[in-house]
Amino acid sequence: MNGSKCRVCKKPAIIDLPRHNANFCGEHLLQLCRRQVEKAISDHDMLSKDDKILVAVSGGKDSLAVWDILVELGYKADGLYVGLGIGEYSDVSHDFTKEFAEARRLHLRTIDLRSEYGYDVPTAAKVTSRVPCSACGLSKRHLFDAAALAGGYDVVVTGHNLDDEAAVLFGNALRWDVEYLARQYPVLPARDGFPKKVKPLVRLTEREMAAWCIVRGIDYQVEECPMALGNKHLAYKEALNAIERESPGSKSAFYLNFVEKMSPILAGLNEAATGGLNNCSVCGAPTTAETCAFCRLQERVSGHDPVPVELVLSKKGRKAYLAARG
Amino acid sequence: MNGSKCRVCKKPAIIDLPRHNANFCGEHLLQLCRRQVEKAISDHDMLSKDDKILVAVSGGKDSLAVWDILVELGYKADGLYVGLGIGEYSDVSHDFTKEFAEARRLHLRTIDLRSEYGYDVPTAAKVTSRVPCSACGLSKRHLFDAAALAGGYDVVVTGHNLDDEAAVLFGNALRWDVEYLARQYPVLPARDGFPKKVKPLVRLTEREMAAWCIVRGIDYQVEECPMALGNKHLAYKEALNAIERESPGSKSAFYLNFVEKMSPILAGLNEAATGGLNNCSVCGAPTTAETCAFCRLQERVSGHDPVPVELVLSKKGRKAYLAARG
Numbered sequence: 039m040n041g042s043k044c045r046v047c048k049k050p051a052i053i054d055l056p057r058h059n060a061n062f063c064g065e066h067l068l069q070l071c072r073r074q075v076e077k078a079i080s081d082h083d084m085l086s087k088d089d090k091i092l093v094a095v096s097g098g099k100d101s102l103a104v105w106d107i108l109v110e111l112g113y114k115a116d117g118l119y120v121g122l123g124i125g126e127y128s129d130v131s132h133d134f135t136k137e138f139a140e141a142r143r144l145h146l147r148t149i150d151l152r153s154e155y156g157y158d159v160p161t162a163a164k165v166t167s168r169v170p171c172s173a174c175g176l177s178k179r180h181l182f183d184a185a186a187l188a189g190g191y192d193v194v195v196t197g198h199n200l201d202d203e204a205a206v207l208f209g210n211a212l213r214w215d216v217e218y219l220a221r222q223y224p225v226l227p228a229r230d231g232f233p234k235k236v237k238p239l240v241r242l243t244e245r246e247m248a249a250w251c252i253v254r255g256i257d258y259q260v261e262e263c264p265m266a267l268g269n270k271h272l273a274y275k276e277a278l279n280a281i282e283r284e285s286p287g288s289k290s291a292f293y294l295n296f297v298e299k300m301s302p303i304l305a306g307l308n309e310a311a312t313g314g315l316n317n318c319s320v321c322g323a324p325t326t327a328e329t330c331a332f333c334r335l336q337e338r339v340s341g342h343d344p345v346p347v348e349l350v351l352s353k354k355g356r357k358a359y360l361a362a363r364g
Numbered sequence: 365m366n367g368s369k370c371r372v373c374k375k376p377a378i379i380d381l382p383r384h385n386a387n388f389c390g391e392h393l394l395q396l397c398r399r400q401v402e403k404a405i406s407d408h409d410m411l412s413k414d415d416k417i418l419v420a421v422s423g424g425k426d427s428l429a430v431w432d433i434l435v436e437l438g439y440k441a442d443g444l445y446v447g448l449g450i451g452e453y454s455d456v457s458h459d460f461t462k463e464f465a466e467a468r469r470l471h472l473r474t475i476d477l478r479s480e481y482g483y484d485v486p487t488a489a490k491v492t493s494r495v496p497c498s499a500c501g502l503s504k505r506h507l508f509d510a511a512a513l514a515g516g517y518d519v520v521v522t523g524h525n526l527d528d529e530a531a532v533l534f535g536n537a538l539r540w541d542v543e544y545l546a547r548q549y550p551v552l553p554a555r556d557g558f559p560k561k562v563k564p565l566v567r568l569t570e571r572e573m574a575a576w577c578i579v580r581g582i583d584y585q586v587e588e589c590p591m592a593l594g595n596k597h598l599a600y601k602e603a604l605n606a607i608e609r610e611s612p613g614s615k616s617a618f619y620l621n622f623v624e625k626m627s628p629i630l631a632g633l634n635e636a637a638t639g640g641l642n643n644c645s646v647c648g649a650p651t652t653a654e655t656c657a658f659c660r661l662q663e664r665v666s667g668h669d670p671v672p673v674e675l676v677l678s679k680k681g682r683k684a685y686l687a688a689r690g
Contacts, residue, residue, distance in 0.1 A: 211537050216629065277607055303629065
């Protein structure tokens, strides 16, 4: 940081944040992160101190940081880790998550897809011939929802940050997928048998969350998921980063202005689409079909021998995966 | 084109169009362009063969191509060139425009800002301390509107192409500027003393328009306007081009899906904002103020000595300008 000083205390800075046009020391970076989380929680009525909270943790910086911040701010939050069976990537992610929880004596629950449901993400991708992110997202959503309801949790917290949400928004805006745009909001209220879901990190970037973890001494999985390498989401992030480099603050304006100005216009467009849900005949989860999408996936893909990660990577993903392994 | 063949006639191709996943010879590239213009005109009820049309021409590929295509398709179209006084760039642009019109015996009218209104774009930028594009856009809009009404034209045609419109849309979406988004449409109907305005090239890219000009033997100004170098519009184009390279067709889907799916949702949001217009006390143009923005600009900036182009370029623009001159 070449001798630059913290905007707040004038001590040596450890990070520059161009969108705030300022530098920060470790202590005041943490303060900034805490305040942005508090603002997100209060702006969108996300959480109360009495809530029983379930944090969806992956072992990456964002989910460990949001769990850390919430506990530090005095919220009661347990963690849930889903073992996706993505080779060494999943093993290492699980280790970081366990270490974090044990060091802080936090309650962590683990669900393992392979041992409890008979499949893993690479195998599901291979058997269904679809991108791995599809089976992965479906499985995680279902298991977090079900665990929250079964465990009597008031709300599920996920670690989606500003970069994640801006990239998803960019993808939806590129296609003007009105239904998805109408649904993209930092809070989803509980309804129809689904738990309330909130994203307290929507005002903070990937880089800020990495800095949070470094300053707080949290070890996390730094690798991108090998399944995601080469996917469009990463290309959208890169396009937004190029704009952000030219005009610092563009990315947060893009996401936060959407939530403020556009969401109210789109609200209500999806209302006609809800209703008509019944309970899955297998697991009881809300669904529009006889059996829910998770149970249909499980029936189709469980019992197959595990497929190695390398076999289900995209061409681009494989190149990046092999390059990362030297 | 390495021996690749035209999709239509199998003769040697001169251009590959990844978004159509095909190659085309010169003749069938022209056919594709004509058909896309006809589709835009018919989808949005832009023009009829009886209309008296005024084309806003700059000497660049897009405005000369749209004039050429419309005349070829049997429309009655005159041209209007506005001399902006941007040094050699304007001189060369004017020459290309005159050559084009003379060779085809088309009627071209020219308005020169400096000799008729006492200012030019670089001087207006310097005196107002604003970006040159601001005074330039304001001047052109006013003069095209006024000339169309005074000349009894039914409609003003501009050469905005898909890349232009997608970049403007991207900029508006980055800020979620709802008022601007609601207004962005390939047709603006005549109202309140403003003429009808249409953009027949919204389904065609810059590259396709350059190819049209090359195949048709049209010489045009190939340089970017030096005033625009380094502006955000070009950065937005580059970000969209990066996405387009990854997923051909993304750019046209972005713009055309907006027009199809989003414009109907936004339509009507601006209606409350119209009305309450009166006539400018100086020129008679419709305005919400006593004097219209053009007359206020003219009063402020006319009569100053011309300012050389180099003096009003942005830092980035100056670098690019000097680099282009070796």
